[in-house]
Amino acid sequence: MTNAEIRALSLVAVRDAIAAGELTSEAVTAAAIEQAHRFNDDYALFITFTPDLALEQARAADLARAAGKPLGALHGVPITIKDNIDTAGIRTTAGAKVFADRVPSDDATVVTKLNAAGAISLGKTNMHEMALGGTTTNPHYGATRNPWAPERIPGGSSGGAAACASLQIGYAAMGTDSAGSVRAPAALCGVVGLKQTHGLVSLRGCMPTGTWTTDHIGPLTRSVADATLIFEVTRGYDPADPDSAPRPPEPCQPLASLAGLKFGLPENYFWEDLDDEVEQICRRTVAMLIEAGAEIVPLRIPTVDLLPISRPSTMAEANVYHEPYLREHLEDYGEDIRYRLLAGQYVLATDYIRAMRARRLLINEMSQILTSVDALVTPASPVPAQPIGFKSIKVKDKELSVASGMGSLFVRNTMPANQAGVPAISIPAGCTKDGLPVGIQLITGAFLDYKLLSIATLVEEMVGFDPTPPILKAMEAAA
């Protein structure tokens, strides 16, 4: 098997091949490292790339297998980890200059679980500074490029993770998602992005740099099955995490068909002000659902229009974390987040409390609506990937600038699931005429993660999207 063929395997397939002795972890890891070396300089994929450590761990994984030791669910499989998830002894910067020399002494719980399952980290992926934006044009560690269109952003904040998943550098990329930072870059890079029910995956060791009450750690993968495996490995109650849920998700037998399932189509908010081609592709996906026998239920979610009210809480939470660093190192913050973080100091406590209570209105309404349908279906990102360095976005007849809050446009449709805590997934739905991927988002009720993944598997099969970017196809053709 060539290195390109090894890299193109799914996570489940490569795991099984290693377990069966058909491939060694060293060979698999070396193939991923080869790809990382090929793209890292131009694409700014990693903040800290650790190939030597990865190879050392891969050889140890092969020895363990040869010795007949029990194998974990990810034994010998290389993955990547976003640089705001703590890794003991390996610097973890959150994409920030102020944390350039920060080396955690402990692994995040999720890293402990991945290590225990036998996963091998290739390194820490680039991200939007402090996870506070959707471009991954990082002023300190470089602008990550989109594998489908290298002059464009990969989205963010888990942009390095999305690019690695797309470029077949590792078989899963761990990201974080406080407003859509897994699902939005997944949509823009043509991969799958999962944000499970809040509390099912521990956040201990995830740097709380922004909005800690809506944050999640989740995987970006090339298939729903691979995301499901990572969810299985990483979920579980963690008494050290005050947000951790002391209950498992509801079990769900794999669904055989989309026929008879009810999909809620929100008529307000989610389908408004979309890029024309994004709308066309997502409506085509809805039409395919109908053809497959699903029922589409038009509905309205009035409280979702209140989402901008979350601004006081996010501004205040981020300011509290950053205040000591802002005081001493203001110039070390990128310009796009510096003033936003500082402005959080003027948020009144009364408004923070109101925002937290207002969020409950959304939670209650979403919970109610999600008992009447099997899933909501929405576009994941309202717009496709934009050119690196863009200053405004034109949607319909509106020209949105940075000053008008454009920065949150990429996560406009993903943010409600964070505010409500319910699970959501982005799956590739197609490409624009310029070859830019578009994602469709599915949302289910809290703790119905397995049902979400089962529905997503069927939708993925229905769409039949090939997640291989043109640059890899060209390499394959030239080889």
Add this chain to the structure above:
Amino acid sequence: MDLEKLKELDAVLHQNSYSDEVFAGMLPYVHMYVATRARLRELPLREVASSLVMIAGGKR
């Protein structure tokens, strides 16, 4: 709110010694907050439970 009002607010609350450039940089974001605040205050929230509920004993 204009630049001078923001500087007055800061003098009351924090007494920061920012340059005019820093105050000007913050101003659009303060405007966003003020704009959403008005809507927030219209909501009947007095008897709504907070979504900020943490489990005792957590360490994160």
